[in-house]
Amino acid sequence: xxxxxxxxxxxxxxxCYDLAPGLFAEDDEGYGQxxxxxxxxxxxxxxARLTMANCPERAIDISEEARDDR
Amino acid sequence: MTVDDRFSQDIRETRTDLPLGxxxxxxxxxxxxxxxxxxxxxxEWAADPYPIQDDLRQRCPIAHxxxxxxxxxxxxxxxxxxxxxxxxxxxxxxxxxxxxxxxLEVAPVGGTPPxxxxxxxxxxxxxxxxxxxxxxxxxxREAATRALCHTLIDxxxxxxxxxxxxxxxxxxxxxxxxxxxxxxxxxxxxxxxxIENALEGVNLPPEERIARMGKxxxxxxxxxxxxxxxxxxxxxxxxxxxxxxxxxxDPSHVAGTMALLLIAGIDTTWSAIGASLWHLAKxxxxxxxxVAEPELLPTAMEEFLRAYAPVTMARLVKExxxxxxxxxxxxDWILLSFPAANRDPQQFDRxxxxxxxxxxxxxxAFGLGIHRCVGSHLARMELRVxxxxxxxxxxxxxxxxxxxxxxxxxxxxxxxxxxxxxxxG
Ligand code: HEM
Ligand code: HEM
Ligand code: SF4
Numbered sequence: 001x002x003x004x005x006x007x008x009x010x011x012x013x014x015x016c017y018d019l020a021p022g023l024f025a026e027d028d029e030g031y032g033q034x035x036x037x038x039x040x041x042x043x044x045x046x047x048a049r050l051t052m053a054n055c056p057e058r059a060i061d062i063s064e065e066a067r068d069d070r
Numbered sequence: 071m072t073v074d075d076r077f078s079q080d081i082r083e084t085r086t087d088l089p090l091g092x093x094x095x096x097x098x099x100x101x102x103x104x105x106x107x108x109x110x111x112x113x114e115w116a117a118d119p120y121p122i123q124d125d126l127r128q129r130c131p132i133a134h135x136x137x138x139x140x141x142x143x144x145x146x147x148x149x150x151x152x153x154x155x156x157x158x159x160x161x162x163x164x165x166x167x168x169x170x171x172x173x174l175e176v177a178p179v180g181g182t183p184p185x186x187x188x189x190x191x192x193x194x195x196x197x198x199x200x201x202x203x204x205x206x207x208x209x210x211r212e213a214a215t216r217a218l219c220h221t222l223i224d225x226x227x228x229x230x231x232x233x234x235x236x237x238x239x240x241x242x243x244x245x246x247x248x249x250x251x252x253x254x255x256x257x258x259x260x261x262x263x264x265i266e267n268a269l270e271g272v273n274l275p276p277e278e279r280i281a282r283m284g285k286x287x288x289x290x291x292x293x294x295x296x297x298x299x300x301x302x303x304x305x306x307x308x309x310x311x312x313x314x315x316x317x318x319x320d321p322s323h324v325a326g327t328m329a330l331l332l333i334a335g336i337d338t339t340w341s342a343i344g345a346s347l348w349h350l351a352k353x354x355x356x357x358x359x360x361v362a363e364p365e366l367l368p369t370a371m372e373e374f375l376r377a378y379a380p381v382t383m384a385r386l387v388k389e390x391x392x393x394x395x396x397x398x399x400x401x402d403w404i405l406l407s408f409p410a411a412n413r414d415p416q417q418f419d420r421x422x423x424x425x426x427x428x429x430x431x432x433x434x435a436f437g438l439g440i441h442r443c444v445g446s447h448l449a450r451m452e453l454r455v456x457x458x459x460x461x462x463x464x465x466x467x468x469x470x471x472x473x474x475x476x477x478x479x480x481x482x483x484x485x486x487x488x489x490x491x492x493x494x495g
Contacts, residue, residue, distance in 0.1 A: 011438075011439060011440065011442035012200070012442060013436060013442055013446060014205055014446070014447055017205070018205075018368070018450075026204055026205055026206065028200075028201055028204065029197065029200035029201060029204065030200055030203065030204040030205065030447065050429065050430070053429075053430040053432065054430060054431060054432055055432065056432050056433065056434055056436075056438060056442075057438065057439070057442075058432075
């Protein structure tokens with residue numbers, strides 16, 4: 001599973017880095033950023049879905065492919 | 071080095087070249103029908119706006135009023151969000167619905183940037199503030215905020231009944247913002263008067279509002295001059311030195327942003343802390359559960375922000391248009407009720423219930439889109455610390471007299487008198 005922030009939509013509410021500090025961080029202006037390559041570690045899928053469901057701007061996308069090729 | 075003479079004249083004089091704007095007749099008194107004659111300034115709304123909003127959402131989801139020179143009240147989440155996102159057709163040049171509309175010429179800057187600004191200027195004015203208000207930046211204030219909360223509770227000594235709005239909730243944001251701006255901490259209580267005027271004095275005669283507004287700017291100007299003489303590591307010095315497009319900011323921008331931080335930072339957070347304590351005082355089940363399971367505080371806090379969202383904003387319609395079934399005229403107000411959006415059953419399960427462990431909570435208490443509350447991380451820190459310290463020190467409390475609770479009228483709503491019976495250990 002992969003997470004991505006659509007930066008055009010993100011307005012820095014920070015729900016993502018509040019709920020999943022291991023997956024997201026804030027930049028110098030408070031906008032959300034995906035940590036590293038956005039691959040969700042095993043066992044964190046539910047947390048990732050929760051951030052998506054709590055982002056007020058609907059700026060978080062999740063893709064389910066496993067990306068085994070990486 | 072040249073002397074900074076931007077602040078040597080009265081800031082208000084720098085604005086006299088602006089055209090006057092539009093005033094209309096002040097209409098007060100009971101509302102006959104909320105769908106056609108609403109007013110957020112009547113006591114009924116202040117006491118309990120939610121049944122009114124719920125009724126309108128079903129019966130007339132974009133209500134109208136002739137008061138304030140004409141305006142609309144959308145109560146569905148979808149409509150509130152669409153308007154917040156549509157900065158092309160809805161202007162922020164006044165965000166307080168009153169009997170005075172500033173002229174079009176004040177856009178895109180407005181009196182109190184960035185909240186009063188429209189694109190493209192808005193982005194740059196907002197960017198100046200963002201670094202000071204990130205989660206990491208505000209975390210540095212947590213220890214001092216926690217210490218303040220303890221001091222406030224220490225002062226209760228062994229009184230059986232305390233006013234949690236006046237003697238607790240109020241002081242927390244007052245002190246935090248005074249520290250950030252570098253104002254003397256003892257000035258906090260004076261801010262009260264300034265804020266009341268901007269947010270609650272909306273139906274007063276304009277002369278009186280102008281005179282009161284003048285007092286705020288006199289105060290800010292004195293602070294600015296003091297900072298020019300004695301620069302410090304605070305937001306006031308930062309704004310005095312900040313540059314946009316290669317120039318230092320206009321004096322009215324500096325003072326306007328300071329006014330905004332003072333007004334936006336205090337009443338709002340005070341209301342959020344107060345409403346949360348009010349809910350817990352009248353709902354023993356939630357209070358006991360939160361005391362027993364403090365790890366629920368993050369979801370409980372978001373739920374209080376959703377259910378008792380303190381802030382409603384306004385917009386002005388830019389041009390005549392047909393919008394979602396209604397005929398909007400240029401300069402009509404929109405009362406942009408984030409509280410109503412937050413209780414839309416289309417968007418939230420059990421929208422009218424307070425569910426302190428709600429997992430999915432995409433609420434709009436801090437707004438949506440480009441004007442997302444710059445202070446949201448600060449407000450969340452203050453709310454979390456205020457509730458955490460209170461529940462630790464005073465786990466047992468209840469409403470001393472439900473009838474004595476009073477609520478602020480206007481666009482920032484929260485308890486202003488909140489007598490609680492406390493069992494302090
Ligand atoms: C629980 C407390 C608070 C709530 C519910 C709240 C709510 C809001 C809302 C709904 C907006 C959006 C305005 C719009 O769409 O027109 C806003 C904007 C703003 N708020 Fe807050 N606020 C709170 C606390 C604070 C604090 C503590 C500060 C700063 C000290 C602050 C500073 C601002 C600023 C500067 C803006 C303008 C942002 C812009 O226009 O880009 N707020 N707030
Ligand atoms: C000659 C100068 C000024 C005049 C005549 C003036 C007049 C007014 C009036 C009449 C209102 C209330 C509107 C009503 O009648 O309902 C108001 C509101 C307000 N003014 Fe001023 N004002 C002046 C300067 C300023 C400045 C310099 C700032 C900020 C730097 C400012 C910030 C505000 C704010 C925050 C409000 C309340 C919020 C709002 O209505 O958007 N004013 N002003
Ligand atoms: S929750 Fe959404 S809007 Fe907020 S920082 Fe994360 S991605 Fe951005």
